[in-house]
Amino acid sequence: MYNSIQHFKLWRLASVAGVLLLCLLPQRIDSSCVPNPNAFSGYSFIDTDVTRRYIDMAPLLPDFPKLYKLYKGQAYKQMEDNVKEWRERICRLATEADIHYLVYVATIGELEDLRTSISSSRIPLSYLGASMSENTFARYLHRNKCAEIVDYLIFAKKCEPYAVKPGGWEKPALARESMQRLIQEGKQAFMRAESHYVRLRYAYQIIRLAHYAKLYEEVIALYDYLIPKIDHDPSIVEYWILGHKAGALLALDRRVESAYLFSRVFDRCPSKRESAFLSFRIRTDEEWRECLLMCQSDRERAALYALRAHAEDSRLVEEMEKIYEYDPHSEFLEVLLVRELAQLEKDLLGLEFNDKKAGNKRYHGRPRAYAGQLVIDLQGFVRKVLKEGEITSPALWKIAEGYLELLAGNYYFAEKTFSVAREMIDNDTLERQLDAFEATLRISAMSGLNPDIEKTASDVRTSKVYTQFPDFPEFLEDKMADLYEKGGRKGLAYLSRYSLKSLRANPQLDILDDLLEVCRKKDRSRWENWLVEKTDGTTIEKELIDMKATMLIGEHQFEAALEVLKQMDRAEWDDYGVFNPYADRIRDCVRCPLPDTLALYSKGEMIENLVDTEYRAKAATDPDEAARLYHRLGVAYYNLSYYGYSWRATDNFRSGASALRYKRGSRNYVFSNPLFPLGNKENMDVTEALYYFEKARILAKDRELGARATFWGAKCEQKLHFINNAAGVKPAREYFALLRRYYNDTDYAQRVIKECKYYKAYVAQ
Amino acid sequence: MFQNTWILALLILTFSACRREAEPAGRAMYYWRTALSIRPAERALLDSLGAKRLYVKYFDVDIDAGGEPLPLAQLEADTALLQDIEIIPAVFITNRTLERCSSDQLDTLAVRMYKKINELHAPLSRWPIAEIQIDCDWTEGTRESYFYLLKKLRTQIEPRNCALSATIRLHQVRYFKKTGIPPVDRGMLMFYNMGDLENWDEPNSILNIKKAAPYLEGASRYPLPLDLALPAFGWGVLFRDGRMIRLIYPIDEQVFVDADRFQRLGMRRWQVIKSTYLDGNYLYRGDRIRVETAAPGDMRQAAELLQRSLRQDPRTVALYHLDSLLIKRYTHVQLDSALQIMAPR
Numbered sequence A: 001m002y003n004s005i006q007h008f009k010l011w012r013l014a015s016v017a018g019v020l021l022l023c024l025l026p027q028r029i030d031s032s033c034v035p036n037p038n039a040f041s042g043y044s045f046i047d048t049d050v051t052r053r054y055i056d057m058a059p060l061l062p063d064f065p066k067l068y069k070l071y072k073g074q075a076y077k078q079m080e081d082n083v084k085e086w087r088e089r090i091c092r093l094a095t096e097a098d099i100h101y102l103v104y105v106a107t108i109g110e111l112e113d114l115r116t117s118i119s120s121s122r123i124p125l126s127y128l129g130a131s132m133s134e135n136t137f138a139r140y141l142h143r144n145k146c147a148e149i150v151d152y153l154i155f156a157k158k159c160e161p162y163a164v165k166p167g168g169w170e171k172p173a174l175a176r177e178s179m180q181r182l183i184q185e186g187k188q189a190f191m192r193a194e195s196h197y198v199r200l201r202y203a204y205q206i207i208r209l210a211h212y213a214k215l216y217e218e219v220i221a222l223y224d225y226l227i228p229k230i231d232h233d234p235s236i237v238e239y240w241i242l243g244h245k246a247g248a249l250l251a252l253d254r255r256v257e258s259a260y261l262f263s264r265v266f267d268r269c270p271s272k273r274e275s276a277f278l279s280f281r282i283r284t285d286e287e288w289r290e291c292l293l294m295c296q297s298d299r300e301r302a303a304l305y306a307l308r309a310h311a312e313d314s315r316l317v318e319e320m321e322k323i324y325e326y327d328p329h330s331e332f333l334e335v336l337l338v339r340e341l342a343q344l345e346k347d348l349l350g351l352e353f354n355d356k357k358a359g360n361k362r363y364h365g366r367p368r369a370y371a372g373q374l375v376i377d378l379q380g381f382v383r384k385v386l387k388e389g390e391i392t393s394p395a396l397w398k399i400a401e402g403y404l405e406l407l408a409g410n411y412y413f414a415e416k417t418f419s420v421a422r423e424m425i426d427n428d429t430l431e432r433q434l435d436a437f438e439a440t441l442r443i444s445a446m447s448g449l450n451p452d453i454e455k456t457a458s459d460v461r462t463s464k465v466y467t468q469f470p471d472f473p474e475f476l477e478d479k480m481a482d483l484y485e486k487g488g489r490k491g492l493a494y495l496s497r498y499s500l501k502s503l504r505a506n507p508q509l510d511i512l513d514d515l516l517e518v519c520r521k522k523d524r525s526r527w528e529n530w531l532v533e534k535t536d537g538t539t540i541e542k543e544l545i546d547m548k549a550t551m552l553i554g555e556h557q558f559e560a561a562l563e564v565l566k567q568m569d570r571a572e573w574d575d576y577g578v579f580n581p582y583a584d585r586i587r588d589c590v591r592c593p594l595p596d597t598l599a600l601y602s603k604g605e606m607i608e609n610l611v612d613t614e615y616r617a618k619a620a621t622d623p624d625e626a627a628r629l630y631h632r633l634g635v636a637y638y639n640l641s642y643y644g645y646s647w648r649a650t651d652n653f654r655s656g657a658s659a660l661r662y663k664r665g666s667r668n669y670v671f672s673n674p675l676f677p678l679g680n681k682e683n684m685d686v687t688e689a690l691y692y693f694e695k696a697r698i699l700a701k702d703r704e705l706g707a708r709a710t711f712w713g714a715k716c717e718q719k720l721h722f723i724n725n726a727a728g729v730k731p732a733r734e735y736f737a738l739l740r741r742y743y744n745d746t747d748y749a750q751r752v753i754k755e756c757k758y759y760k761a762y763v764a765q
Numbered sequence B: 001m002f003q004n005t006w007i008l009a010l011l012i013l014t015f016s017a018c019r020r021e022a023e024p025a026g027r028a029m030y031y032w033r034t035a036l037s038i039r040p041a042e043r044a045l046l047d048s049l050g051a052k053r054l055y056v057k058y059f060d061v062d063i064d065a066g067g068e069p070l071p072l073a074q075l076e077a078d079t080a081l082l083q084d085i086e087i088i089p090a091v092f093i094t095n096r097t098l099e100r101c102s103s104d105q106l107d108t109l110a111v112r113m114y115k116k117i118n119e120l121h122a123p124l125s126r127w128p129i130a131e132i133q134i135d136c137d138w139t140e141g142t143r144e145s146y147f148y149l150l151k152k153l154r155t156q157i158e159p160r161n162c163a164l165s166a167t168i169r170l171h172q173v174r175y176f177k178k179t180g181i182p183p184v185d186r187g188m189l190m191f192y193n194m195g196d197l198e199n200w201d202e203p204n205s206i207l208n209i210k211k212a213a214p215y216l217e218g219a220s221r222y223p224l225p226l227d228l229a230l231p232a233f234g235w236g237v238l239f240r241d242g243r244m245i246r247l248i249y250p251i252d253e254q255v256f257v258d259a260d261r262f263q264r265l266g267m268r269r270w271q272v273i274k275s276t277y278l279d280g281n282y283l284y285r286g287d288r289i290r291v292e293t294a295a296p297g298d299m300r301q302a303a304e305l306l307q308r309s310l311r312q313d314p315r316t317v318a319l320y321h322l323d324s325l326l327i328k329r330y331t332h333v334q335l336d337s338a339l340q341i342m343a344p345r
Helices: A002-024 A048-060 A065-070 A074-089 A096-105 A108-119 A136-143 A147-162 A176-192 A196-212 A216-229 A236-251 A255-268 A270-279 A285-294 A298-309 A316-326 A331-348 A357-364 A371-388 A394-407 A411-424 A428-444 A451-461 A464-468 A472-486 A490-497 A509-520 A526-532 A541-554 A558-565 A570-576 A603-619 A623-639 A657-661 A687-699 A703-724 A734-743 A747-755 A757-764 B002-018 B040-049 B095-100 B103-121 B143-160 B170-174 B209-215 B253-257 B296-309 B324-329 B332-342
Strands: A670-673 A676-681 B026-031 B035-037 B051-063 B069-072 B076-078 B086-093 B131-135 B163-168 B186-190 B226-231 B234-240 B243-248 B262-266 B269-272 B276-278 B281-283 B288-293 B316-320
Touching (some): A048 A331, A048 A428, A108 A136, A176 A196, A236 A255, A285 B276, A541 A570, A703 A734, A703 A747, A747 A757, B086 B103, B131 B143, B163 B226, B170 B209, B209 B296
Antiparallel strands (some): B262 B269
8 A cells, every 4th residue: 555655656746747847848939830810811723733844943933832842952853853864874774763872872882892893703793782783773884884984973972072062051171172183083084984975974073063162264164175075965964064154154253154054054954943043143234135145046035034034023924925925835934824823813813702801911912003904914915825826735825814804803704715725625734723713713703692602602612623722612601701791691601701619709699690590491502501500410500599698698688598598498408508606705716616515507597596586686675685685696797707707608718818908998898819700708897796796785784794795896896997997097995995994893804804815905004 | 433434435436436437339330241352442431430340241041942041141251451350240040040940940050150150250350259140130920939049049159258149120129028138148229221111102211210219219228238230321122013022232323314214203213214124133114213321411310319319328339331332322421420429439
């Protein structure tokens, strides 16, 4: 027994220590769980699959955050492209994983072993361990005696420590002598290499080393010396080299040449697109003209405009017209079209019914003042492009034309255009996109309140596309809420947008009555059913009855509340909570448990009891009996308020912070709360409780009862002082004065002195 | 007993007579470009103004795509003409870095920042770092992380007898109970950027004394000792389609005399009439630009207002910031006159 007690004590001690330790440990600072109330709130139905093909441009497309989440970074893309190119060069005779291992993971030692094995017949590949002997790329190199490639890989590994772009936390190992030694070594290997592809790769390593060593002149000289010695065979490595040359030119302030080269890299090399965009510098009109003159084809000229178009806040239509003029097949045209659509969608889609539009305007400047004009401009351009028929994906442009018509509010034309687009579509991605835009159109075009509208809403809600785009529920619900609001159906409007739970903190009579009407309707529409039916097939009627009764009890309309409760079976009253508001305590305690001896009442029974008590109080001929009953009523009113432990009978939600947030003297008891769109209403007014205590005090002949009623009056006086007066106003304390003057010698007053620090301080004054 | 009291009084008098007068504030300048290269004219200005300290931005801290904080725009310094100038490293940190970093990341960040500062400082000065300044326009949402980072930085630098300071914006002085007091040794009150930048009708968002005055009402209660940075810069505020989209900096108003490209709309307000490049910024036809600078008269007025409002005199009064346009824009006398009020010579 002793052992078990000791064990229990130890365990309890350890638990307490554990909790304390947890509290003392540094807590992670993470604001991600807190939603940003000022974040933009709109709808988007542009399919991520449509934009996925532009994933390499994700950093330049801030309007597609989902795309950016899929983007793995420039370095990753370069690695992926590199592995793919190696694989193509060896006729796909090795797996990408094995190539990746040899190029990025294997150590110089492992590669040297492979090199030795290639040149010595006495060391078979199987001697090198599984990582090499089972590697398909290593086996390919071994089988074909590709010593030159292995030598190159060894050289690349030696260069790697120096190929750190300046700018990170670690100090770059700018060992210029070592780098220059490697450049020399690389040059010799370059000259020895028979494969022009291997030469190209040596050139890349050497030029990159010179660039990172800040030997900018040498970068140019090396480029001019090495590149002519390589037979041209298209490779992404060429653009990596070009990027380094462009960087060196920029460092030497040869901006025009640098900008031209960066535009070529931007155009042709997805893995270097972001850095090319960031490094592109043109300062003057003269430089721009010179740069255009350097371009050798219309595609290059188009790429130059595309680069400029990707700047934030560029005028896209103006730039798109230029790109189109030079190269109607440019892939950048589509990217920019989708980007502009996303911008206009943000401006205009659902503008008339988005309940967050005020915040969008205030914090995000949406819709932009000129959005309407932009739609017109873009429509003009899209129609011109479609008419001339030179673009690569006419179906996409046709869908865009329809979406622009939708955004402009021309639903009839949008429908026509979408049906033409449907005929032009040749792939699933665009089909899904069109499905989404057509559903958006159906929702947007709904007007007035009639059974057809509710049928359309239900049809859209059960369609496949509805589940594929996360913004559809909110879009549809906001639209329906708007229609109901305009049609005077406040309950349906509320429930279309928010949950029933969110109504609990501040229920409104017109909302509740409208919803009760729907619940009692025999021929509810599918949409109405979806709003008021529970999963078990019953409706929310009883919850609404309880909510309405609770609200009325909070307003002290007891008879009205009782009538409402009678709309459900009396036997079900207990399901909505049991209470006893009569506990007479000196100190307020909203969460303290009640004594077991107290009987508990459902809300209906409680009301009946309160009504009966008042009747008996009025009927009582004995003043002390009347005083006792009035006091009992006062206690109940107080305990049913925000300050009492029975607050749940009058309010579905209470926040302790409300007392701190209350603006003194305002008598506004509704507090904003992110969980409740209509705010959280608290029952803070205890005027009626004070009325009953005052009656009890005046009637009471029994001085103990008088003391009791006076002290409770003081409690109400204190709360009313708080809610009625501005900060700084001194409390009157009239009831404390009465308690001290007339009842100080009573047992109850002496108890109050012991338990109530306010009164104790008052008496001590 | 009576004799002892006299001796005590005499001692008090003696020591109070020996107390030195408060030292006048030192003069300083900010250098906020990536390539630190002081030209002879700039050095001459520093000397003629008696500015012995240079607050130099060593790098920015921003977050990369992978959620890792990175040092960007690291200082590339040419040490020529820097002799006898005390260099104070400054680091700008973006709010989004603080928003996205976990406390573990902030711990590491503090260590890395200090290491990087030392690495960049080594070739610049043979003197150890006396102060490090962190620049961040923290918000309620990032305050907790920012102050945590500052505390961590402080633990790094305190054993090395180095002070930590932070830039303080005007609104942070006015609402300090709400925005909090950064856990640093001193604050540098950046007395500029006080107007409504995004409103085309704003007369001057850099220095607007009328708007600044209410912000200084609580300055005397601000619990941190404050140094002071006055504006000596200008910029162009670019509006496109009714919306402020960018600042053009630096800007030389002389370019607007080209009537083929720009049309004057009013006092220091211009409209682009032909799409054009302006110092690396591509402007579209219809764009509007408001040119703003801190006027010398306003700088003096600002200094006078601050002298009345601050709880204690600053230890340093700095001008933001040193570049070739500063010399073009202000005369030595104008700058000296603004500094003279709070940092007399």
